[in-house]
Amino acid sequence: MEFAELIKTPRADNAVLHRPFHPTVEGTLCLTGHHLIFSSRRQDNEEELWLLHSNIDCIEKRFLGSLGSIVIKCKDLRIIQLDIPGMEECLNIASSIEALSTLDSVTLMYPFFYRPMFEIVEDGWSAFLPEKEFEVLNSVTDEWRLSYINKDFSICPSYPPVVIVPRCIDDETLQKVAVYRHGGRFPVLSYYHKKNGMVMMRSSQPLTGTNGRRCKEDEKLVNATLRPGKRGYIIDTRSLNAAQQARAKGGGFEQEVYYPQWRRIHRCIERFNILQESLIKLVEACNDQSHNMDRWLSKLEASNWMTYIKEILTAACLAAQCIDREGASVLVHGTEGTDSTLQVTSLAQIILDPDCRTIKGFESLLVREWLQAGHPFQQRCAQSAYSNSKQKLEAPVFLLFLDCVWQILHQFPCSFEFNEHFLVTLFEHAYASQFGTFLGNNENERSKLKLQQKTMSLWSWVNQPKELKNFQNPLFEANSLVIWPSVAPQSLQLWEGVFLRWNRPSRFLDEAEEEMKKIVDYNRFLQDKVNSMRKQIMEKETEDKMDRMNKMDEMDEMDEMDEMDEVDEMDDMQENP
Template identity: 80%
Template sequence: MEFAELIKTPRADGVVLHRPFMPNVEGTLCLTGHHLILSSRQDNTEELWLLHSNIDSIEKRFVGSLGSIIVKCKDLRVIQLDIPGMEECLNIASSIEALSTLDSVSLMYPFFYRPMFEVLEDGWNSFLPQNAFKGLESMTDEWRLSEVNKDFSVCSSYPSLVVVPKDVDDDALRKVATFRHGGRFPVLSYYHSKNGMVMMRAGQPLAGTNGRRCKEDEKLINATLRPGKRGYIIDTRTINVAQQAKARGGGFESEANYPQWRRIHKSIERYNVLQESLIKLVEACNDQSHSMDRWLSKLEASNWLSHVREILTTACLAAQCIDREGASVLVHGTEGTDSTLQVTSLAQIILDPSCRTIKGFQRLVEREWIQAGHPFQQRCAQSAYSNSKPRHEAPVFLLFLDCVWQILRQFPCSFEFNESFLVLLFEHAYASQFGTFLCNCAAERARLSLPEKTVSLWSWMNRPQELEHLTNPLYEANSLVIWPSVAPQSLLLWEGKLHSKRCKKNVLRPILFILIWVLNISDVNTIIWLI
């Protein structure tokens, strides 16, 4: 397919760009296969380069012969283009809709992008599993790097290399894979060097209503326990949801078959609920009314901060079991690709100081999200403005970044990176010129040869001139475990992801009043400083 076939009007002059809290820009609008570009001849005017893949939805409006296109982006920006001529406006809108909804991954911009910078470090090779395992080997000899999934036949969502207990052979792993959802048998997520305890992650056991068991599964997770020690299984579903999963062939680990493990159920919502929460949150932040009660009511109805609190609470629980109880932990929900990864990665940020560095956090995202099989292509296909009915879309990764921001705000000197770093990851997860967040799993990336055909985000981000903008000037290495507060008054709305510079009128005003009410502060200067 040729992109030119989808572009009815490639260029329009006299187009006016409107962006909140920024001056209007008049210039020439150009459509290419991957970008919407607005260029002006005015001095000191920044060009607009918008990836079609970043467009969530558009709206058309007409006043006489003047047409307007409201472009709503996946990164939550909203812009308006005034286009002279109704036919031109309709053609451009039609072209944008066609180019922003292409399904084929191989037609996306990362496959066509050629970097204008010198690649000093190939990001595709920066965080390979075999390199990470060398660090583990220096601390313990109880684990091994297995190639059981080298052709992705045992588990389609796992990488080709996984870390498993040394005493469990590959034949046993194959049997365990048939007992776990999606073949996601328990693998090592984190080794706590302080006491040798570990955190593993998996899919739910396929126990079903008849109470099916798997001796190899029991042996695998028991291999992580020290003599006389118990472990904790943290199920990210409520007991009722886990019970219902039994009727569909899923379930949980029974106490009779796993007597050395204590099961704890938490309540982290699944992706369809989270997507609805994001839609309501953005709707609240775009509310043009001047009613504080209405705004607070909408914010509360979104349940966004409730989701943040529940995820952080569960991560703190996992970290507490490992660090304070001296126990190993197994985390799973249903598939093991969403809430499981939120919990395991946040627990590591709490426990491991290296995860609070720039390279360490990138390594964490690569290992616990990208290589671990979080389906970015599905979850980030739509954002808060899409008119399509959500299928598999959900802000799972965005919620994780929000939780990290909450911890960063509470421990501002313990992180090497700043808020811009987190916002950048959010934006690139939804639309990017880099291939890092493309596809749903390692198998898909290997099939499309992403490392050979696309550039890694880490290659660009880790250049000195970029790191300069992403580094926290307050950073002081902190080797301690950090325990974030999850009290309601400790959790704030993350304005950065909502593009606070463009939404100041709608976001900062309610935040100001919330702080006055929650903290009972009368000094406005104090509140402004806190914000």
């Protein structure tokens, strides 16, 4: 298919762009295969807007006489309006945008056509390989091994080719466990706590069914993660009622009679259409221009978004507490183990591991716990809050996770190397991007699409030195401690940087952030100057000390020479009385 076939009117002059808190701009609108481009070359107001078609969630058409308007609602939650003279031109452009923003084939998306304009310092596709992660683990414990049982994706289509499992469990056992777990997602290592050797595993639900089917190999694998005399916790991200209902459909949960050393805890975390409806209601509340505070707060509460954040953070804190304070290992799973499970395991690691609070560490966490772990980004992020065509597999699971990370960052502003802008950027690229990182639903699909060969990794761009500084937190001070976020209602706040950024002027916030950076930079300049002066003083003191020692040595040498001269005089007197 040629993109030109979908573009009925490639250009419209005298178009007018409307955006909240921006002046109205008149210019030229152009459509390409992947971008909507608006350009104004007026000297008094030069403006250029590039919008990916894949970022468009839905469009609305309005007509007033011969003037047509297109309201474009984007996946990053912004709304823009384009006034286009001529009804036919407006209809053609609207239908073209609709066609180009809903392409069926992944290979027609922009990442397959994008060519970077920057020098690639580091290949993001090979930056976080499982083998590299395992080297770090293997340096502190020899109880685990790499398994390549899934190298052809035949055991579990949503797992990566390489997983970390207990060394005492062979691949034959893993194969039998995979049959017993939903989607073949057998328990694998998610996190090793260096402080006490406890671990966190993740998997999908066991297929016990109504007959209470058991699998001795699964019991052996799960128990292999326990230290002698230790107990473990199974955190099921479904309510007890939902888990019991799953048994009627062939699923279920671990029965304590077969897992006597494990205690099962249910922490209900909502999924799928419930989360999607919550996002829609939240965005609707944030777009409410009535300026009635009571109505706005009522809508915000009715969306339940903050409630879901509290539930996720509570489950993550529970998992972290079991590991760090109880000294117990943890297994986390829901139904498939690709959504709420990953939210809990990822957030627990951010709480426990200071490395995950660095930029590179957080990137590694996303690759390991989301991309390689099989979160279906293609399905979950197909549409955002404005789309009229709702699919049952859409859900803002990743956005909720990022929101939870922001909540922790907001409570511990000095403990994270990255800033809010980094989290917002990840949200944007998960829904629409020129990079191939978030394409596909799992490693199997990405392998078939040959993303590593045909697209650029987001990490290749982010990790450039000049880009990294935009994502760095100027307040960062490395904190090696476990951090415990509060889940009290007064401690959780609406993430304005995502949900209100298009509904309020950002000039003052940007100015405040710049001022903060200047203050921090100036303080660091002063600190560097103090350190430099201190170094100079120490060097001067060292030089003075050396000079004094040299002078003392010279004096000692002179004294020795005087003594020698006296001895020589005495000898001469004795020889010549």
